[in-house]
Amino acid sequence: MAPEDFAALKGTLLEAALESRSHQQGDSITRRVPIGPDVRRRFPQLNALIESRRWKGLMAYVASTRSEPIYYIQTIFGGAVEGPPDPQLQLHADTFHPSLKAWLFLTDVEENGRPLTYVAGSHRLTEKRVEWERKKSMEVLSDGDRLSQRGSFRVAEEELAALDLPAPTHFVVPANTLVVADTCGFHARANSSVPTVRLELFAYCRRTPFLPWTGFDLLSWRPLAQRRADWANAIVDWLDRRGLMKQHWRPIGPRRAAEPDA
Secondary structure, eight states: OOHHHHHHHHHHHHHOOEEEEEEEETTEEEEEEEOOHHHHHHOHHHHHHHHSHHHHHHHHHHHTSOOOOEEEEEEEEETOSSSSOOGGGSOBOSOSSOOEEEEEESSOOOTTSOOEEEOTTTTSOOHHHHHHHHHHHHHHHHHOOHHHHTTOOBOOGGGTGGGTOOOOEEOOOOTTOEEEEETTSOEEEOOOSSOEEEEEEEEEEOOOTTOSOSOOOGGGSHHHHTTHHHHHHHHHHHHHHTTSSOOOSEEEEEEOTTSOOO
């Protein structure tokens, strides 16, 4: 964004107290505000950004689909609570097929600020990567961790050379940097020696790879697409109350982005 537009957007987003949910993993807490119709109306600059042709084209290119992403205002409090190591510090792939995550960083990300980490070229399904996926799928139920067993395979940094992949890149970047990644590739948060806070606009898109077209997604129809994040929470809340699914994202009421939960 133009610096003056970004400064105005950042100021309004960080000062607003918005209905939020949080989820603890290890020693970290992730907080999200779904960007639905109400948030879009309240922040027209934000809506104009994610509705712009250039933005939509970049998201579709990396995701390999024209399906509409789900958007959140996201805060990651790293090392903020007692607990085991954050599992998101381990290099991993989200899927075995193209999928999208994007981050527009609202504040500077320092080397010791748990920056996004990505292994360049790891989104390509080379013969070695496909064989690695095959072996993982056969072994994961007997000796894999919980998240790998759910399909998000973890990879050790020492394994990268055998896959002809380089060392991970840390995205130590200034505010107003947009990073768009295919999360079939290996990625993580870098570790840090101090508690950290990362503030960002976060986009997510994962569509089944078994459809032979890139568009024609009813959930991307604007009246539905803009409400999916809110509806997903409401559905899981309903299932949780009936003991059918665990809701990990607990409502915490209105919060400013950098404001602690408690």
